[in-house]
Amino acid sequence: MRQIPEADRDAIRIAQDPKFPRWLEQVTATGGCSHPVHLSGSITTLDGATGEILRHYDTRTEPGERLLVRCRNRRATVCPACSRLHAGDTFHLVRAGLLGGKNIPLTIRHRPRLFITLTAPSFGPVHRAGGVCRPRRSGSTCEHGRRLGCGAVHAQDVPIVGQPLCADCYDYTGHVIWHAHASKLWDRFVIDVRRRLASSAGLVQSRFAQHARLSFARVAEYQKRAAVHVHAVVRLDGPAGPDDEPPAWATTGLLTRAVRASARRVHVHTPHTLAVGELLLRWGDQVDARPLHAGGDGPDDDAVAAYVAKYVTKGASETGAGLDHALTTWADIATAPVSTHVRTLMRACWRLGGLVEYEPIRLRAWTHTLGYRGHILTKSRAYSTTYAALRAERAHHTGYDDAPDAITERHWHYVGSGHTPGAALLAAAVAEDRAANREIAREELGADGRRLSAGPA
Secondary structure (H helix, E strand, C coil): CCCCCHHHHHHHHHHHCCCHHHHHHHHHHCCCCCCCEEEEEEEEEEECCCCCEEEEEEHHHCHHHCEEECCCCCCCCCCHHHHHHHHHHHHHHHHHHHHCECCECHHHHHCCEEEEEECCCCCCCECCCCCECCCCCCCCECCCCCECCCCCECCCCCCCCCCECCCCCCCHHHHHHHHHHHHHHHHHHHHHHHHHHHHHCCCCHHHHHHCCEEEEEEEEEECCCCCEEEEEEEEEEECCECCCCCCCCCCHHHHHHHHHHHHHHCCEECCCECCCECCEECCCCCEEEEECCCCCCCHHHHHHHHHHHHHHCCCHHHHCCCCCCCCCCHHHHHHCCCCHHHHHHHHHHHHHHCCHHHHHHCCCCCHHHCCCCCCCEEECCCCCCCHHHHHHHHHHHHCCCCCCCEEEEEEEEEEEECCCHHHHHHHHHHHHHHHHHHHHHHHHHHHHHHHHHHCCC
């Protein structure tokens, strides 16, 4: 007789529980979250004028006397259900800064706007896809006796793409130190763009904010070579932000020239160390600045928003450029499920993190991200709406927000997280059903759009 797996037995046990329907309601409300947070407590809503109890909820009536809430992890490798929700919020956040909506005026679609890409510099030749890989140096060798060229044609998904031609020539130290200062390099880039715009307009640099405002949303993406590059939407507004029209001198051409010049110019000096010396860190030579033009609903703008949202939900482990969890010992690096190239970058982080001069940048704490310490998505304050506002709007739509004059008393306690094996199976099924329903709705919406564009038969 075949033995039933533990997860299946656990799922049967849960389904036979008298409170299973309510448990399933909770799991469905989380969208099938893979690692929900378990809370115990109560919430009471009172009328602010009379003190009358409008609503009371207590987890003592729930299965296991607890409430399941989303983990809200953005990484698809950790929680697919919550990452999809986060991607949707990111799409609307970025799109609102491109086309308006979500309390952002629709007029911003006519402002000077760019979609820019800033890359990391070269730390050594790596294998490439999309054509013949480094054909011009196929006959020469480096000082370690390895060929400087390749001459093969690699597919995008083969493991060799992004790997160094010679690991001994590759600047692993420069790579991780650049990662550790990438956010600082971005900050200096933004400051320099503002200064260049002011100088081009004949303004004193310190008074730029009195005439215009530079807003942005940026996302960091790991390339195949495990180096971060930055995609960003930048926009010029008046001094008050989205509600204020920019001055006449604020043009797309002026913004493009300022972005390209600042990308070439800005740099960061690292502290001098006996082991490394002083490094001068810059952006890479490849800089792209593409104007975004208003037109209809802006298909290009929607594509940019979707592109940014997609990369926000990717974890380091999904791209093969690191891990989604911190490493605590040197031995952890040897067992990490990464390529030899990435493992060497991790070891460089750990070694450099032991130097006193690099203590402030905490390289060992960020070994799992290869030294990169920045957020995946950052935006300026006036770019568009916020994640908190989007969550509040969703709560209002589902009827869970409080009345304006109500007083709410909350008493919550953390009592655990995650699922049992059987619960994980059932939650995954809920998440798959939700994803399938969204895909069907998207296809039907696309079909309706095609029928409308085609006109009557």
